Amino acid sequence: MDLAAFYHDQLFNDCLPFWFPRAVDEVNGGFVHCFDRDGTLVDSDKSVWAQGRMSWMLLTLYTGYERRPEWLAWAESGLKFLEEKCVDASDGRMFFHVAQDGTPIRKRRYAYSESFAAIAFAAHAAAANDGDSADKARTWFERFTDWNFTPGRIPPKFTGARPMEGIGTRMITLVTAQELRRHTGEDRLLTMWIDRCLDDIERLFVKPELKVVMESVAPDGSIVDHFDGRTLNPGHAIEAAWFVLEEAAHRKDSRLQKLGCEMLDWMWERGWDEEFGGLFYFRDVHGKPVQEYWQDMKFWWPHDEALIATLMAYRMSGDAKYLAWHEKLREWSFERFGDPECGEWFGYLRRDGVPSSTLKGSLWKSFFHHPRALWRCYLLAKEIGQA
DSSP states (O other): OOOHHHHHIIIIIIIHHTTTTTTOOOTSBBOOOEEEETSEEEOOEEHHHHHHHHHHHHHHHHTOOOOOOHHHHHHHHHHHHHHHSSOTTTOOOSSSSSSSOOOOEEESSOOOOOHHHHHHHHHHHHHHHHHHHHHHHHHHHHHHHHHHTTTOOOOSSSOOOOEEEEHHHHHHHHHHHHHHHHHOOHHHHHHHHHHHHHHHHHIIEEEEETTTTEEEEOTTSSSOOOOHHHOOOOHHHHHHHHHHHHHHHHHHHHHHHHHHHHHHHHHHHHBOOOOOOOOOOOEESSOOOOOSSSTEEEHHHHHHHHHHOOOOHHHHHHOOOHHHHHHHHHHHHHHHTBBBBSSBBOEEEEETTBBSOOOOSSSSSSSSSHHHHHHHHHHHHHHHHHH
16 A cells, blocks of 8 residues: 555545634634534534644644645634633633633643644744744743743642652653754754653653553652552553654664664553554553553544554664554554544544544544644655655
């Protein structure tokens, strides 16, 4: 099969037409995204994450594929909505969930809306040659890192009796800095954050003796032997693996390439369901029962991230096992998440691969993980075909 042609077709003939133009809010600006199987709007509320993510994805296609005016216009509508409706004037942070007109609904203690705003403004800086957007990208990145890494800045979720650190902030800081570097140029501050996050991931979360990548650890990197401390998220770790591989490619660093491939290897083995196929959502580091009831479900985004990671690992290493994993995953995922009749992927499957819901969009799922995977796999497949 021509992989590049397959991913091109899935992106431009299956995924993109599902979302646009129906997601564009012509009245209020920005995007609605909570859609049922056939594109019927289920909820008009807006995730602030989605405004940044969808703007970034449109701008990525605009600069990387074709400069279609509507893509730029829609993205700029998302950016305007972010600035005018999604920022809490009391502290300069962003909300998490707003009504269709921008009325604030929820603000979370942790900050990720800011990171997605940062990549969107960085992509706009490149698309429109806009220095003001480049400045805004750096501002939102600085607010994101300040909130997540300054001790005592985030209100505590638990008491201080059992402190833990999560891989999520490190991996998102890493990929956000990479995106800003791609669109706004090399920068000493960005390099510092990339170096720090790579070091944290390897030093705290990667456990070669157990062949595992932890989701949460004690501040010294030790495993906290309780439900939360033992819980693994294979999809998250595999996503982090391709961020590490991305940096390995940028630096032509064989040690980082080995690290990224090992992270993928270990978490594929931990996550793949040998009985039904697909990637489990949660596992326990010691093989004990997992507390969360959705632990054996198959969510869309880990499969998208693993499609990127396996193809990237194959392109960089030449190891045929990664291509075999990619093909197994691709066949399983598109057969079960895919919907040839209406387009796009379902978000959530039961363990046996049957959809648990007909939702194609929600406050968590928007035009981001799936189109990003299709786009990155299209580019990787083209590189492989030209090698």
